Amino acid sequence: MDRHELARIFNETGLLLELKGENPFKVRAYYNAARTVENLGEDLEKLVREERLHEVPGFGAAIVKKIHEWVQTGKIEFYENLKNTTPPGLLELLRIPGLGPKRINQLFTTLNITTLEELEEACAKDQLAALPGFGVRTQEKICAGIKFVKEHRGRFLWMEASASALELRDELARHPAVSRVEVAGSLRRCLPVVKDADLVAATGDPRGVMAFFAGLPQVERVTGSGGNKITALLRNGLAVDLQIVGEEEFPFALLYFTGSKEHNLDLSRRAEELGYKVSEYGLFRGEERVFCKDEEEVYRRLGLLGIPPELRENRGEIEAAAGQQLPDLVGAGEIRGVFHVHSNYSDGGTPLAQMAEAARAAGYQYLGMADHSRSAFYAGGLSEEELAAQGREIDGLNREYEKSGVDFRIFKGIEAEILPSGELDYTPEVLKELDFVIGSVHSHFNLDRETMTKRILKAMENPYLTILGHPTGRLLLERPAYEVDIEAVLAKAAEKGVIIEFNANPYRLDLDWTWIRRAKEMGVLIAVNPDAHSPRELELARSHLPVARKGWLEKKDVFNTRTTVEVAEYLAARKQRS
Ligand code: CA
Numbered sequence: 001m002d003r004h005e006l007a008r009i010f011n012e013t014g015l016l017l018e019l020k021g022e023n024p025f026k027v028r029a030y031y032n033a034a035r036t037v038e039n040l041g042e043d044l045e046k047l048v049r050e051e052r053l054h055e056v057p058g059f060g061a062a063i064v065k066k067i068h069e070w071v072q073t074g075k076i077e078f079y080e081n082l083k084n085t086t087p088p089g090l091l092e093l094l095r096i097p098g099l100g101p102k103r104i105n106q107l108f109t110t111l112n113i114t115t116l117e118e119l120e121e122a123c124a125k126d127q128l129a130a131l132p133g134f135g136v137r138t139q140e141k142i143c144a145g146i147k148f149v150k151e152h153r154g155r156f157l158w159m160e161a162s163a164s165a166l167e168l169r170d171e172l173a174r175h176p177a178v179s180r181v182e183v184a185g186s187l188r189r190c191l192p193v194v195k196d197a198d199l200v201a202a203t204g205d206p207r208g209v210m211a212f213f214a215g216l217p218q219v220e221r222v223t224g225s226g227g228n229k230i231t232a233l234l235r236n237g238l239a240v241d242l243q244i245v246g247e248e249e250f251p252f253a254l255l256y257f258t259g260s261k262e263h264n265l266d267l268s269r270r271a272e273e274l275g276y277k278v279s280e281y282g283l284f285r286g287e288e289r290v291f292c293k294d295e296e297e298v299y300r301r302l303g304l305l306g307i308p309p310e311l312r313e314n315r316g317e318i319e320a321a322a323g324q325q326l327p328d329l330v331g332a333g334e335i336r337g338v339f340h341v342h343s344n345y346s347d348g349g350t351p352l353a354q355m356a357e358a359a360r361a362a363g364y365q366y367l368g369m370a371d372h373s374r375s376a377f378y379a380g381g382l383s384e385e386e387l388a389a390q391g392r393e394i395d396g397l398n399r400e401y402e403k404s405g406v407d408f409r410i411f412k413g414i415e416a417e418i419l420p421s422g423e424l425d426y427t428p429e430v431l432k433e434l435d436f437v438i439g440s441v442h443s444h445f446n447l448d449r450e451t452m453t454k455r456i457l458k459a460m461e462n463p464y465l466t467i468l469g470h471p472t473g474r475l476l477l478e479r480p481a482y483e484v485d486i487e488a489v490l491a492k493a494a495e496k497g498v499i500i501e502f503n504a505n506p507y508r509l510d511l512d513w514t515w516i517r518r519a520k521e522m523g524v525l526i527a528v529n530p531d532a533h534s535p536r537e538l539e540l541a542r543s544h545l546p547v548a549r550k551g552w553l554e555k556k557d558v559f560n561t562r563t564t565v566e567v568a569e570y571l572a573a574r575k576q577r578s
C-alpha cells in the first residue's frame with residue numbers, strides 16, 4: 001500500500017472538486033486528508049486493520065469510507081467518476097501560471113472553455129479582459145502562460161521520467177534474451193527536463209524483445225516499429241524509444257544514443273584525426289572492427305579518459321578528457337549533511353525532532369533547519385518568538401546528542417524572505433542568534449531585470465546572509481525564472497563569500513547546471529539543498545546530485561560535503577566577520 005499514491009488521489013480529488021466549483025469546505029477536507037495521509041505518524045495499514053481510522057484528527061466519515069474502499073478495491077469510485085466527468089483539458093489549464101481552479105471554473109461556466117486552444121482563442125478575441133476579476137493585465141499574463149505551457153507540453157521532470165525508464169530497464173533486464181540494457185539519451189545525461197526516454201538493449205532476439213516490450217503493462221500503445229527500433233507511449237504520457245542492437249554493438253549504441261549530438265560529433269572528429277571511424281555500430285580502422293567491451297574502452301581507444309554521461313554536453317569535456325583534466329565529480333556518498341529543511345514550525349508536515357531523526361537515519365551528520373520567515377504568511381512563517389522557541393528546542397536536542405555521544409548536530413537557520421526592498425525579513429539582532437541564514441525570493445516575481453537584480457544584490461550585501469536560496473525562482477514546467485542578472489549575482493557571491501544554493505527539489509533544480517559551472521569558475525561555493533518539507537524529501541540532495549554535477553562539481557565545490565566541525569567553523573567565522 002503506497003500512501004503517497006493515496007495522498008495524490010486525495011489531492012487530485014480536491015482539485016477536481018475545486019474545478020467543478022464545489023463548496024470550499026468539502027474541497028479543503030480532501031486537501032487536508034492528503035496532507036494527513038502523507039504525514040501520518042502511524043502505519044496506515046495498521047490503522048485500517050484495527051478500524052481506528054476515525055480516530056485520526058481530520059478524517060471525517062466520508063474520508064474513512066474512501067480509505068477503506070481504496071484498501072479493499074484499489075480504487076475510489078468517487079474519484080474515478082470525478083475524473084471521468086471533468087474535461088481533461090481543464091487539468092492542463094492548471095499548468096498556466098496564475099490560473100487556479102476557481103478561475104478555470106469561471107472560464108468554463110461563462111465562456112465554456114475546456115482546452116488550452118479554446119483559451120488561447122478567447123484571449124485573442126479579448127474575451128477574458130471583460131470578465132469580472134480578470135482585466136487586461138491578467139489576460140496578458142494568461143496569454144504568456146499559454147505560450148509557456150505549449151512550449152513545455154509533453155515534457156517531463158528528470159525524476160519522473162527516470163523512474164519510468166528505470167522500471168522499463170529492469171523489466172527488460174529480466175528478459176532471458178537481453179544481455180545488456182541501459183537508459184540513454186538526455187535522461188542519462190541528467191537534464192532537468194526531458195521530452196522522451198531512450199533505452200538501448202543488446203539481444204540476439206530482436207523480434208522477441210520488441211514484442212515483449214510492446215506487451216509491458218506500462219506501455220499504452222506502440223507508436224512505431226521498424227528495423228531495430230520500437231517507439232511507444234507509456235500510460236503516464238512519456239514517449240520511449242527502444243533501440244535493439246547486437247552484443248558487440250552495445251557500447252557504441254549506448255554512447256551514440258546517450259549523446260549529446262554535439263558531443264558525438266566532436267568525438268567522431270577526434271576519431272578521424274586518429275585514423276578511426278566511430279558510429280553507433282562500432283569503432284573501425286579501415287575495414288577492421290575494433291572490439292570494445294564498454295564505453296570506457298571506446299574513450300580509451302580514442303586517447304581519452306572515460307567521460308561521465310552528465311558531462312557530455314560539448315562544453316570542453318573532450319579536451320579535458322584528452323588532457324587528463326576531467327573533474328573528479330562529487331558523489332552522493334560525499335554529501336554529509338543538508339541545509340534548507342522545513343518542519344511544522346512553518347509549512348513542513350513533520351515535527352522538527354522527527355526531521356532530525358529522519359536525517360540521522362538517512363546517514364546525514366548534520367541538519368540545517370530553515371523554516372520560513374515571518375513575512376511568508378502563506379507558509380506559516382515564524383514570528384520572532386516562534387523562532388526563539390525553535391532555537392531553544394534545537395539547543396535541547398543538540399545537548400542530548402552531545403550527552404549521549406551521538407555524532408549529529410542541528411544548525412539553527414531560517415529561510416528569510418528577501419523583501420522587495422532587498423532587506424532580509426528580521427533585524428540583525430534576530431539574525432545574529434542563528435548559525436546561518438538562507439535568503440530567498442518568494443514574492444514580487446515580476447520586477448524588471450534591473451530592479452530584481454538590485455534587490456537580490458542588496459540582500460547579498462547583508463552580512464548575515466549565508467546562502468542565496470533557489471536563485472532564479474523557476475518552477476520547471478510551471479513557472480519561468482524571474483528576470484535577474486545571474487552573472488552579477490555570482491560576482492557578488494564571490495565578492496561577499498555568499499554560498500549559492502542548488503535547490504534539489506525536482507521542480508526547481510535551481511541554480512541551473514549551466515550556471516553552476518560558471519559559479520565554480522568564479523570560486524563560489526554551492527550548497528546542494530533538499531528544501532525538504534517531509535522526511536522522504538531529505539534524500540533529494542543525493543538523488544538529484546547528478547543534475548548539479550552537470551556543472552562539473554567536485555567535492556571541494558560543495559559546502560555540505562564538509563564535516564560538522566568544518567561547517568561549524570565556517571559558519572562561526574562568517575558570523576565573526578558580520
Ligand atoms: Ca531523446
Ligand code: ZN
Pocket residue numbers: 415440442469470
Ligand atoms: Zn523557498
